[in-house]
Amino acid sequence: xxxxxxxxxxxxxxxxxxxxxxxxxxxxxxxxxxxxxxxxxxxxxxxxxxxxxxxxxxxxxxxxxxxxxxxxxxxxxxxxxxxxxxxxxxxxxxxxxxxxxxxxxxxxxxxxxxxxxxxxxxxxxxxxxxxxxxxxxxxxxxxxxxxxxxxxxxxxxxxxxxxxxxxxxxxxxxxxxxxxxxxxxxxxxxxxxxxxxxxxxxxxxxxxxxxxxxxxxxxxxxxxxxxxxxxxxxxxxxxxxxxxxxxxxxxxxxxxxxxxxxxxxxxxxxxxxxxxxxxxxxxxxxxxxxxxxxxxxxxxxxxxxxxxxxxxxxxxxxxxxxxxxxxxxxxxxxxxxxxxxxxxxxxxxxxxx
Numbered sequence: 352x353x354x355x356x357x358x359x360x361x362x363x364x365x366x367x368x369x370x371x372x373x374x375x376x377x378x379x380x381x382x383x384x385x386x387x388x389x390x391x392x393x394x395x396x397x398x399x400x401x402x403x404x405x406x407x408x409x410x411x412x413x414x415x416x417x418x419x420x421x422x423x424x425x426x427x428x429x430x431x432x433x434x435x436x437x438x439x440x441x442x443x444x445x446x447x448x449x450x451x452x453x454x455x456x457x458x459x460x461x462x463x464x465x466x467x468x469x470x471x472x473x474x475x476x477x478x479x480x481x482x483x484x485x486x487x488x489x490x491x492x493x494x495x496x497x498x499x500x501x502x503x504x505x506x507x508x509x510x511x512x513x514x515x516x517x518x519x520x521x522x523x524x525x526x527x528x529x530x531x532x533x534x535x536x537x538x539x540x541x542x543x544x545x546x547x548x549x550x551x552x553x554x555x556x557x558x559x560x561x562x563x564x565x566x567x568x569x570x571x572x573x574x575x576x577x578x579x580x581x582x583x584x585x586x587x588x589x590x591x592x593x594x595x596x597x598x599x600x601x602x603x604x605x606x607x608x609x610x611x612x613x614x615x616x617x618x619x620x621x622x623x624x625x626x627x628x629x630x631x632x633x634x635x636x637x638x639x640x641x642x643x644x645x646x647x648x649x650x651x652x653x654x655x656x657x658x659x660x661x662x663x664x665x666x667x668x669x670x671x672x673x674x675x676x677x678x679x680x681x682x683x684x685x686x687x688x689x690x691x692x693x694x695x696x697x698x699x700x701x702x703x704x
Contacts, residue, residue, distance in 0.1 A: 376564045378571060378593035380617050386571060387594070387619035390535070393647030394638075394701050395427065395434035395467065397624065401656025401684050404498035406440040406475075408487045408657075412447065415454050421461050423654045426682050428465040430694045431701025434535060435462060436470040436623055436649050440502050441520045442484045448520075452527055459533045468535040470623065470649070471528075473502075473521060474559060475541040476548050480505035492671030495662045495678065505548060508555050517555075521562045529568035536594060538623065539563055540574045543588070544581050553584060560591050575623050576613070589616060598624035602631040603640055610644055621647030628676050629663055634693045642700050652679030655689070 378386075400419045403409040427435065437458070444451045455471075462469055482500035491497035507513050528534045539559045543552040556574065563572050571593035576585050589595060595618045599606050606625070613620060622641055625632050625648065634650070641648040652660045660679040662668060677689050681697075688694040 376567045377591065383571065383593050383618050390468075391433055392642065392645070392701070393434040393468075393535070393621060393649070394697065395432040395436070395649050396653040396681065397649060397651045398424070398427075398435040398437050398653050399656075399658055401654040401658075404487050404490055404657040405482075405500050406438040406502065407443060407482060407484065407500060408498075409438075410440060410443040410451060410454055411484070412450055412454070414487075415457075417457055417461060420458060421464070422686075423682075424462055424465045424467055426686050427467060427653055430681075430688075430697045432697070433466060433701070434468050434470065434647065434649060435653075436472060436538065438472040438475060438502075438541070439524065440482065440500070441474075441517060442482055442502070444520045444524065445516070446484050448523065452524070455524075455528070459528075459531065463533045468533060470536045470538050471524075471534060472538045472541050473524070474508070474539065474543075474555065475500075475502045476505075476508070476545040476552055477501060477542050478546070480546060490657050490659050491667075493662055493668030494659055495664050495667070496658055496660060499658065501546065505546065508548070509551050511554070514555070514558055518558070518562050521559055522566055525563055525566045525568050529566055529570070532569075534570050536571050536573060536621075537563060537568065538573055538575065538596065540588075542577045542598070543574065544584050545577070549581070550583055553587065556584065556587060573621075577624070589613075592618075594618060595620045596623045598622070600625060600627040600630050600632045603636040606632070606637060606640060610640075610646065614644075619647075620644075621649065623647075623649045624651050626650035626652075627663075627678055629678055634696055638696065638700055650679070650681070652681065654682045654684060655680040656684060 399409050400423055402419050408414045478496055478499040480501050482504050488498050540556050543556045573592040573594050573596045574588040575596035575598055576588055577598040595613055595616050599609055625637050638648055655661050661677040663678045
């Protein structure tokens with residue numbers, strides 16, 4: 352951990368200079384603080400309906416399922432959750448731009464019915480590098496996120512020839528919802544550099560901020576820090592985000608250290624991924640910490656389903672039996688809590704005084 356904290360310290364002390372040259376629309380700290388103060392404490396989950404294996408299956412016309420989305424967002428509302436982080440996918444837009452935007456509108460209408468705001472995620476460097484439109488694969492028994500796909504993929508994310516089309520996608524989506532108060536924030540790039548891409552993701556990361564700033568939406572922009580060894584990427588993300596977001600799957604002591612260092616930016620913070628029970632990142636020890644620090648809390652996973660995120664990242668169970676302890680997720684498909692003490696805690700901490 353000491354090495355990681357040193358790398359994080361370097362992120363915080365690096366010269367701002369080049370990272371902000373084209374950042375004339377970045378929010379001031381005061382504007383960010385005012386925005387954060389107007390919202391209730393943000394508590395929720397990374398959401399994909401239980402019957403979708405990945406972003407494509409969630410959003411494609413043939414498999415978009417408003418009924419399941421409605422039911423499962425109802426589970427979230429019932430325990431006081433008010434925010435969902437939801438991944439989009441450029442291939443669905445490419446296949447039918449208007450159809451995709453209409454399904455986004457349908458999703459937002461459902462979420463709003465449940466008093467839930469949404470953080471939309473644009474690009475993603477995690478898992479399968481070859482996303483394909485159409486019928487998606489069945490889950491591999493006992494394998495965490497066996498069907499999740501990158502966006503736009505690899506080498507697609509590195510090739511400049513793809514950028515004009517991606518720019519159209521990013522700007523159309525953000526412009527369409529730029530004044531929609533049901534959209535809480537734009538998370539422009541999930542875990543850039545993951546899947547061994549490293550600094551090759553810097554070009555697209557830089558571009559997506561540039562494209563989004565040109566639209567200048569009413570919502571803040573961000574890209575979450577997630578691993579402290581990527582100094583160049585992390586510095587760019589931290590110095591160009593209106594709101595500081597980050598991922599942390601460690602225990603409370605390590606999480607507290609990261610909070611102390613990231614607070615040196617002086618901006619509101621949201622933890623957009625946490626809660627991995629077998630790594631001692633739990634609701635019981637992390638959620639109270641985040642509330643005490645006034646940091647938004649978005650755990651991974653709401654309802655156990657085709658994403659297989661009840662299984663650990665690196666410990667497949669090929670027979671598909673239920674693990675002794677779930678890694679992620681809060682509810683079974685029928686709405687029963689995995690652990691009643693956890694949902695009781697979430698209700699307690701989100702209850703209005």
